[in-house]
Amino acid sequence: xxxxxxxxxxxxxxxxxxxxxxxxxxxxxxxxxxxxxxxxxxxxxxxxxxxxxxxxxxxxxxxxxxxxxxxxxxxxxxxxxxxxxxxxxxxxxxxxxxxxxxxxxxxxxxxxxxxxxxxxxxxxxxxxxxxxxxxxxxxxxxxxxxxxxxxxxxxxxxxxxxxxxxxxxxxxxxxxxxxxxxxxxxxxxxxxxxxxxxxxxxxxxxxxxxxxxxxxxxxxxxxxxxxxxxxxxxxxxxxxxxxxxxxxxxxxxxxxxxxxxxxxxxxxxxxxxxxxxxxxxxxxxxxxxxxxxxxxx
Ligand SMILES: [Fe+2]
Numbered sequence: 001x002x003x004x005x006x007x008x009x010x011x012x013x014x015x016x017x018x019x020x021x022x023x024x025x026x027x028x029x030x031x032x033x034x035x036x037x038x039x040x041x042x043x044x045x046x047x048x049x050x051x052x053x054x055x056x057x058x059x060x061x062x063x064x065x066x067x068x069x070x071x072x073x074x075x076x077x078x079x080x081x082x083x084x085x086x087x088x089x090x091x092x093x094x095x096x097x098x099x100x101x102x103x104x105x106x107x108x109x110x111x112x113x114x115x116x117x118x119x120x121x122x123x124x125x126x127x128x129x130x131x132x133x134x135x136x137x138x139x140x141x142x143x144x145x146x147x148x149x150x151x152x153x154x155x156x157x158x159x160x161x162x163x164x165x166x167x168x169x170x171x172x173x174x175x176x177x178x179x180x181x182x183x184x185x186x187x188x189x190x191x192x193x194x195x196x197x198x199x200x201x202x203x204x205x206x207x208x209x210x211x212x213x214x215x216x217x218x219x220x221x222x223x224x225x226x227x228x229x230x231x232x233x234x235x236x237x238x239x240x241x242x243x244x245x246x247x248x249x250x251x252x253x254x255x256x257x258x259x260x261x262x263x264x265x266x267x268x269x270x271x272x273x274x275x276x277x278x279x280x281x282x283x284x285x286x287x288x289x290x291x292x293x294x295x296x297x
Contacts, residue, residue: 010037056200063199067296069104073201076101076247086251089228089285096253098282100233105159106221108294110149113173118186119150122167126155126188128275129258135181135222135230135282142181143284146224149174150185152217157193161296189258189276192216192239195246205246212246215239218256220282221292228287234280256280 001012013033020026039045045053063070075081081101090097113119131150135143151172153159160166171190175183194212197205205212216236223229233249234256235242242250258276265271 010034013037059200068196069295070199070201072104073195073199074204076249077195077201077204079248082248096251097285098230098232098253099228099285100231100251100254101247101249102221102231102292102295103219103233104295105161106149106151106219106292106294107161107169107172107296108291110151110172110174111169113175113185115175115178115182116184116186117173119171119173120187121170122165124154124166124170124188126191128271129187129189129278130184130275131187131218131278131280132182132184133220133278133280133282135177135183135224135284137227137284138286142177142179143224143227144177144179144181146177146181146222146227146284147174148177148183149219149221149223150183151219152187152190153193155188155191157191157216190216190218190236192236192241210246211241211244213241213244214247215241215245215250217249218278222282222284223289223291224284225289226286227284227289229289229291230282230284231292232282234278 001008001015003009003012010033014030017029017033018026020029043049060071060074072081085099085101086097087093089099133148135146135148137143149172151159154163154166154171156163158166160168160170160172171187173185175185177183192213192215195201195214197212202212216239217233220232220234221229222232233254235245235250235254236258237255238258238260242255256278257280258278261275261277262273264273265275
């Protein structure tokens, strides 16, 4: 059609989108164009702003490499990653879910650790943490024989692959749940950490007066046939930034009680106070057991 008024552009573009053969792609493209045009009208986007926006999108792509993904970082910083997670789990967002974001630091082939073992592989100063995790189905029955990958940052907020002072695979381990659906391990209490701020996302945060931190957390990836693979994060309830996570990942159900102990532990007199315990339960939903593509090697 020949365009006569600005409304015609929207109509013409929508008509073309409606010719998309694949029904799902058609649904997505029609809605995308509808919302995109409405957005341009709502903010009365200027020509200079439009040029700036296309430059920002190009920069997001240029900054994305094998080791860093600025696009995923931006999606998280806009709350989109969390929204997609919440809408696709817990009965389409109707109930709470143990699902959370994978994040950029999962590595495949974490070393196997026996239940009760330690995942501290090189001297890592910080308070000791004794963790007991339970995996259950939606009826509360234990899931035995589930494979549980654990990884978390150090007490100064660095993953081993970011920190030359830590041994390879430090604070990472692969466990199997016992008959009660439990795993136990020993580690050191993680700290929160800033996301990378050297690119577009950093400039956005600065413009909005936002801090770049994620609250302290432990990652888990739980795999068991018959269940949707569970990607989760458990957040420390004593972190001051629990309610201002830069990636909007903290939900009520993902907050774990990191209990501080200042007394000696009779079973382990060498343990220095303060030390912490964490006891947390994950719920798996029925679905497909698949392993995600590791974001890093
Ligand atoms: Fe993380």
